[in-house]
Amino acid sequence: MSQKETYENPDLKKERQNCPFNKEEITNLLDGGKEKTAERKQLENYILSDEQLKDAVPMEYLSHADKYAEELRKACLLMHKLENSPAGQVPTLRALMGAGLGSAVLKEGNPLALHYVMFIPALMGQGTIDQQAKWLAKAYNLNIIGTYAQTELGHGTFLRGLETTATYDPNTQEFVLESPSLTAYKWWPGSLGKTANYAVVMAQLYTKGKCEGTHPFMVQLRDEETHEPLPGIVIGEIGPKLGMNTNDNGYLGFEKFRIPRDQLLMKHSQVLEDGTYVKPTNSKLSYATMVFVRVVVCQDVTTNLRKAVTIATRYSCVRRQSELKPGDREPQVMDYQAQQNKLLPPLAATFAFQLASDHLWNLYNTANNNIEQGDLELLPDLHGLSCALKALCSSEGANFVEVCRQSCGGHGYMACSNFPRIYGQVTAAETYEGENTVLWLQVARYLVKTRKEQTGGLSVKYLIGEEKGPKTVDTTLEGIVHLYRRTAVGLVDVAIAELEKSGRKGEAPHDAWNHAAVYLIKAAQAHARLFVVESFVNSLKVGNLSAPVRTVLSQLCELFIIYWLLERSGELFFVRQFIKKRLVTVEFQVRTLLYVKLLAAIRPQAVNLVDSFDLRDEILASPLGCWDGNVYQRLFDEAAKSPLNQSSVHESFHKYLKPLLKSNL
Ligand SMILES: CCCCCCCC/C=C\CCCCCCCCCCCC(=O)SCCNC(=O)CCNC(=O)[C@H](O)C(C)(C)COP(=O)(O)OP(=O)(O)OC[C@H]1O[C@@H](n2cnc3c(N)ncnc32)[C@H](O)[C@@H]1OP(=O)(O)O
Numbered sequence: 206m207s208q209k210e211t212y213e214n215p216d217l218k219k220e221r222q223n224c225p226f227n228k229e230e231i232t233n234l235l236d237g238g239k240e241k242t243a244e245r246k247q248l249e250n251y252i253l254s255d256e257q258l259k260d261a262v263p264m265e266y267l268s269h270a271d272k273y274a275e276e277l278r279k280a281c282l283l284m285h286k287l288e289n290s291p292a293g294q295v296p297t298l299r300a301l302m303g304a305g306l307g308s309a310v311l312k313e314g315n316p317l318a319l320h321y322v323m324f325i326p327a328l329m330g331q332g333t334i335d336q337q338a339k340w341l342a343k344a345y346n347l348n349i350i351g352t353y354a355q356t357e358l359g360h361g362t363f364l365r366g367l368e369t370t371a372t373y374d375p376n377t378q379e380f381v382l383e384s385p386s387l388t389a390y391k392w393w394p395g396s397l398g399k400t401a402n403y404a405v406v407m408a409q410l411y412t413k414g415k416c417e418g419t420h421p422f423m424v425q426l427r428d429e430e431t432h433e434p435l436p437g438i439v440i441g442e443i444g445p446k447l448g449m450n451t452n453d454n455g456y457l458g459f460e461k462f463r464i465p466r467d468q469l470l471m472k473h474s475q476v477l478e479d480g481t482y483v484k485p486t487n488s489k490l491s492y493a494t495m496v497f498v499r500v501v502v503c504q505d506v507t508t509n510l511r512k513a514v515t516i517a518t519r520y521s522c523v524r525r526q527s528e529l530k531p532g533d534r535e536p537q538v539m540d541y542q543a544q545q546n547k548l549l550p551p552l553a554a555t556f557a558f559q560l561a562s563d564h565l566w567n568l569y570n571t572a573n574n575n576i577e578q579g580d581l582e583l584l585p586d587l588h589g590l591s592c593a594l595k596a597l598c599s600s601e602g603a604n605f606v607e608v609c610r611q612s613c614g615g616h617g618y619m620a621c622s623n624f625p626r627i628y629g630q631v632t633a634a635e636t637y638e639g640e641n642t643v644l645w646l647q648v649a650r651y652l653v654k655t656r657k658e659q660t661g662g663l664s665v666k667y668l669i670g671e672e673k674g675p676k677t678v679d680t681t682l683e684g685i686v687h688l689y690r691r692t693a694v695g696l697v698d699v700a701i702a703e704l705e706k707s708g709r710k711g712e713a714p715h716d717a718w719n720h721a722a723v724y725l726i727k728a729a730q731a732h733a734r735l736f737v738v739e740s741f742v743n744s745l746k747v748g749n750l751s752a753p754v755r756t757v758l759s760q761l762c763e764l765f766i767i768y769w770l771l772e773r774s775g776e777l778f779f780v781r782q783f784i785k786k787r788l789v790t791v792e793f794q795v796r797t798l799l800y801v802k803l804l805a806a807i808r809p810q811a812v813n814l815v816d817s818f819d820l821r822d823e824i825l826a827s828p829l830g831c832w833d834g835n836v837y838q839r840l841f842d843e844a845a846k847s848p849l850n851q852s853s854v855h856e857s858f859h860k861y862l863k864p865l866l867k868s869n870l
Pocket residue numbers: 295298299302303304318319321322325353355356361362363364365395489492493495496498501502505584585588636637638639640643647650651654
């Protein structure tokens with residue numbers, strides 16, 4: 206491990222003795238290889254040893270404006286450090302933007318995140334070669350800082366309803382940007398409030414009197430020297446949020462603001478000098494930046510979940526409470542089956558989500574390369590899968606983080622536990638980049654279409670033709686995966702039956718769709734879960750794993766897929782043969798028995814498994830989760846930092862409380 210202190214809590218020490226597997230093997234697996242682990246560690250040493258990147262006081266004690274200034278100071282310093290980074294610039298950027306290293310330094314949120322996560326990707330995905338030549342080097346060199354301004358006060362989900370207009374004026378060969386109403390104001394873009402001086406703005410393109418739909422425009426917002434808003438730009442910050450408070454989300458309005466024609470990003474569609482519109486091969490190509498972010502969000506959520514699970518697991522092995530056997534010493538709370546039931550499923554989920562996210566990342570790269578060559582065949586599958594996994598990882602991730610917090614009792618509620626920040630970041634991902642319900646419905650649309658038309662991409666092949674496989678209880682991993690598959694197919698069929706029933710009643714397709722939403726969402730969720738469990742099971746079949754690592758990962762895999770099955774047992778009722786043969790009850794009993802056995806089998810390795818994540822104390826940023834388990838001393842040290850503890854009597858006593866005490870009310 207990266208840091209061995211002289212003190213080690215005796216309970217944690219015991220947990221770490223006789224570990225049956227090589228922790229480093231799991232670390233390497235998660236990092237993507239031994240060399241990648243070495244690179245990561247080197248980078249962590251480089252960044253985390255810099256005194257100027259450490260917080261003088263915990264962020265919670267700063268004002269909203271001071272928090273922003275402090276995080277911006279560190280973000281800029283980090284960018285300077287990139288130049289000499291031992292790992293190279295791009296890997297360093299990735300590590301800094303990801304949830305691990307970046308948030309260890311920028312705890313409240315990275316004011317430069319949107320520049321890297323959306324602005325540069327939008328330029329790359331939407332700009333022509335010439336436009337990239339003009340802007341990309343400036344963006345990489347941070348001569349300009351950008352964001353992605355799409356959402357408006359009135360519309361975030363329904364992109365066709367965006368109100369900002371960009372009207373082409375052939376006389377001057379310019380677009381005129383306008384916010385025709387209050388609800389047309391851009392509202393939410395990260396970094397917009399105070400940091401960015403440029404943005405890729407999504408607006409309705411009008412030319413020759415016709416609206417051609419939303420398109421991306423490169424727009425300068427602030428003067429490059431003074432940072433003052435340009436004339437015609439109304440801009441500001443939207444105020445405090447549940448989390449991510451130094452991402453300076455902002456608002457933006459346009460008052461007849463003119464930009465040259467060549468600032469429409471024209472890779473997929475163009476407006477010629479005379480105003481002629483040239484259509485893209487697929488109108489959804491302008492949504493591609495969102496697809497990229499949905500993919501990286503799955504990775505971000507997984508890294509955050511690893512932090513939460515590590516904190517909660519170590520704490521649960523240090524914390525002793527109540528009585529298990531009458532008269533015995535108070536047990537580690539981790540020895541309660543109820544606590545294992547809370548923490549081992551999220552521990553297993555970190556592996557499941559990582560493997561599925563890796564799979565999605567590979568699909569993204571292949572599909573994106575094909576799109577660059579003009580081949581769009583993989584686009585529907587990529588859209589379906591990125592929506593499904595983004596929604597699944599963020600919603601399950603947020604629930605799991607909250608369970609981790611609860612598992613730490615009162616101390617989990619402390620700001621210094623780091624759970625509020627982790628939760629704030631993960632739950633944000635349930636909303637941004639496509640609100641989850643809306644994404645589930647997009648997935649359902651793809652599933653229904655595939656099932657009805659009997660054609661679709663790789664991730665939905667199981668919906669084509671009749672399903673094969675055992676129709677009785679089968680306790681192998683393959684057997685359980687098959688059960689997931691049959692449930693997913695069953696739910697799609699039920700949703701289609703609902704749609705058809707409404708159709709027969711004379712309902713229009715859009716009403717029928719709305720009235721089947723509950724079934725459609727269930728079907729989409731079952732599809733996403735099937736993908737995750739298949740990825741987990743398949744990844745154990747291949748790869749060069751040692752026997753002990755394979756054993757523990759197989760146990761986690763089995764635990765995870767049974768956990769979900771039990772959580773969603775109601776959905777088994779949608780598989781008709783199961784009801785007919787009364788197999789649902791049998792399934793439930795068999796699986797529960799197995800699940801409980803697996804909890805007991807994995808329990809002794811819980812600390813070793815979270816140690817394998819190799820998350821440094823600075824990254825966990827929580828007195829509850831430190832490697833040494835010195836929880837109580839660290840909680841006291843954190844409390845000592847409170848401004849209220851800097852004097853024995855606070856000045857407000859004399860101002861308010863003393864007069865009250867003396868007032869004889
Ligand atoms: C070197 C560089 C280093 C970079 C390092 C990066 C490292 C990153 C590491 C960590 C990342 C940390 C991340 C944390 C940072 C925080 C950032 C926060 C960012 C948040 C930003 C935002 O939120 S931006 C705004 C996002 N907004 C949305 O997502 C809006 C959601 N709405 C929509 O997507 C759409 O409107 C809709 C899909 C819901 C509906 O659209 P529409 O009405 O037009 O479509 P239909 O429903 O009618 O469908 C028509 C048809 O189109 C298909 N389709 C829809 N969307 C797509 C798509 N995107 N792609 C392909 N196809 C699509 C749909 O399936 C239908 O097809 P049919 O065949 O007709 O059925």
